[in-house]
Amino acid sequence: MDIALDDRAAAALTGATPPRRAARAGGRPPFPFAAIVGQDEMKLALLIAAVDPSVGGVLVFGDRGTGKSTTVRALAAMLPTMKAVAGCRFNCDPAQAAQLCDACRADPRRVVQTVPVPVVDLPLGATEDRVAGALDIERALAEGVKAFEPGLLARAHRGFLYIDEANLLEDHLVDLLLDVAASGENVVEREGISIRHPARFVLIGSGNPEEGELRPQLLDRFGLSVEVRTPTDLPTRIEVVKRRDAYERNPARFARAWEAANRDLRTRILAARKRLPKTVVPDATLEAAAKLCIALRTDGLRGELTLVRAARALAALDGDAQVTVAHLKRVAPPALRHRLRRDPLDEAVSTTRVERAVAEVFGP
């Protein structure tokens, strides 16, 4: 039985789609980021991306049921808010005059408001028109107006775009995402519409290697790649189930109980962002990073750049004024493991190789 909602209902529903997933499944708050047990590498990678989005995306690969999606979706409620031009469909940043969209540029009396950082899901089955944006059928049919209806890329601007099961995404969408992620701009040329708008976002992809591989081209585009595993020690597993159960029984109360911890993380991110431009990368550290990349024979300079940027963000998070080899060591596996001249058959081997090289180059 098909139920056709009438257009008003549909519009209401469409409009009701919140820009951030603060409320899921019947208005319940997301699982608090701070309450996630373990998965330290993944959490660190996300914090680094929150401090310095130019690190360039996080790929999360791992077993089923390890809370990959839960962790990413927990971001929205944990991240600091941001300032945006009120009413702007692209969440324009009022502080970046050069990057404003056409509408904001044309409006001299821009009102600024505080909004949550968008964490946008790219659901499976999404079609290209909804991802990139397209002609608004509704208005075209009813009014004969050629209006642009922004897509998910517009909504994700200045935030995060999350693809669960990235390996199941259709190739043409992957190409589109990579193109936009690289250029920071979405260009739509279709149905007589010609529009470009800023679309700078941190791409987060997750998947399970058992379900199929990611294209190597896609792999390379992610700044950091983390592996998540099921915790194996009993106390951790018990704690995971306990917290999950407590959350499910009363999501609002659980979220309140963890709000202080989430707030601490938020403060840490804000402090790190402020500290980031002043965080010094000494030549010795740069040299060490280069040595490590040479030892691992990573392709191109992207690995080295990401390694240094991630280490700097980590130093900023830790409150350190200088980036040291200790920081490099911690971010080397996620920054480099997916860039090795590949033995694609075994990710664990890549991790081991990075660790071995770290030990050789930096000493134990």
Added chain:
Amino acid sequence: MTPDAGPSPAADAAAAARLLAVDPAGLGGAVLRAGPGPARDRWLALLAAALPAGTPMRRLPAGVPDSRLLGGLDVAATLAAGRRVVERGLLAEADGGILLAAMAERLEPGTAARLAAALDDGEVSVQREGVALTLPARIAVVALDEGIAAEEAPPAPLADRLAFALRLDDLPPADLAAWAPPARVDAARARLPRIPPDDRILEALVKSAAMLGIAGIRAPLLALRAARAAAALAGRDRMEEADAALAVRLVLAPRATQLPAEAPTEDPPPPEPPPPEPDQNQAQDQTPPDPGPDQQQMQEMLLAAARAALPSGLLATLDLREQARRAAGASGKAGARRQAARHGRPIGTRAALPRSGQKIALVETLRAAAPWQAIRRRERPIGPRLRVLREDIRIRRFKERIGTTAVFVVDASGSSALNRLAEAKGAVEMLLAECYIRRDQVAVVAFRNRGAEVLLPPTSSLVRAKRSLAGLPGGGATPLAAGLDAAAALAREASRRGRTPLLVLLTDGRANIARDGTPGRPKAEADGLDAAAALRMLGIPALVVDTAPRPQPYARKLAEAMAGRYLPLPATDAARLSAAVAGVRDAA
């Protein structure tokens, strides 16, 4: 089955239906492995009878398109109305109720992932064809698994999220007849949220899961919800051990990959059978936090329940099944790539008039026509409300060839093993790396002793490919013809799905087992050449890598018979091998 096995499996199956009715969205659903027949019908009737009145129950047809599953633009209604009309999908329609997935063993991985997302989120997010909305979809999925062979099973990402796995065909019909229609569960539902957490039961369930070798956190969580639902159903206001025991039997036992030790001591016992995966058995190496005597007792009781629910010999089946499932991958195998073959890789749309077989992209066409409606209506005031001209029509574009399936045929016989099975494995691994970069699918066939075995059906997961090779033993006779026949079957299957097959055979060519399984070189070699000729008739490009220590004529003759390229391994380095495969592939 031990005499103190507790409630019969049939009684437990009936209990599962009632528990699911109490908390469908929490428990996620059930895998019902049974052929169509009275057992399955009776179980579904039980479920329907227990569910509160008016609970939606929808059937999910195999191969359901996104427009029906997720919803989207109702094109017909939109055209008729001249404005956007949204159609709800099955996921949203089944909100608060049950979605029955027919032929779940053939469910496509993409469909399974969409169901999994709805199960995780309790809602469905639609971003399709100009429609952007999120609708509640708090559903349970009952996966009707009609698989016969062990490897035919619902996709693992889905099965992992469904609390129960029931095998109804094994139940005695007399027990089924005893199923009484249950009372509705409205009272239990009201009680469910009031049942308090119980750390003792929670910890015992997590520990039981670990001792049964169950990786992942979902299983103990589902077991906990099942225990809570059981308490609510029994009219209790707290969980008791009987509830936990039922949860262990229904949720944990079917997922077990190892038997718990008979009498658990302070420390968990050392692993008994080596489980297939190293990371799965790490859990049992851990010492649990010091359990009190009471806790210890309950733990023992739960493990006894698990043991009772595992009939002897079942473990082996489970293990095989798990392996087979892993081999078959996420896909319900047959369904997996079918869609790809039918459609190819979609690469957008373009303006053109559709010729036969091409698909009109309705929404895109509509979009192209929409801006002109006002003008067209002005030009010709009389006529249909919506005017679509030929230049508006958009057709879907697909990339015809969607990729190569490289079938590796590995001779694991004694002669090869002695010579260079290890090197052959190395070569295959290297070739696999090449395939990975090109996104080819790979399949692995090995032959030794009496026959050939498909170690790995076509997959793009190289982790699995490598695993299947690593576990390949060597030794025994050389049934070459059987190996080639198996490869031919895989290759035919691949082309049927629109992929280009490619064959890489690693052998010394010294066949000594004929097609009919009889030993003897002359007949075996003749059969081998015959099978090779059959491959040539299929037009499958092939590469024969001679694994003999010194190049001998056997493998070369084989290569000629299948009109393939010949490459002696001793003289081959990695670069040449990869160039040869690339050459064959380009010729394809």
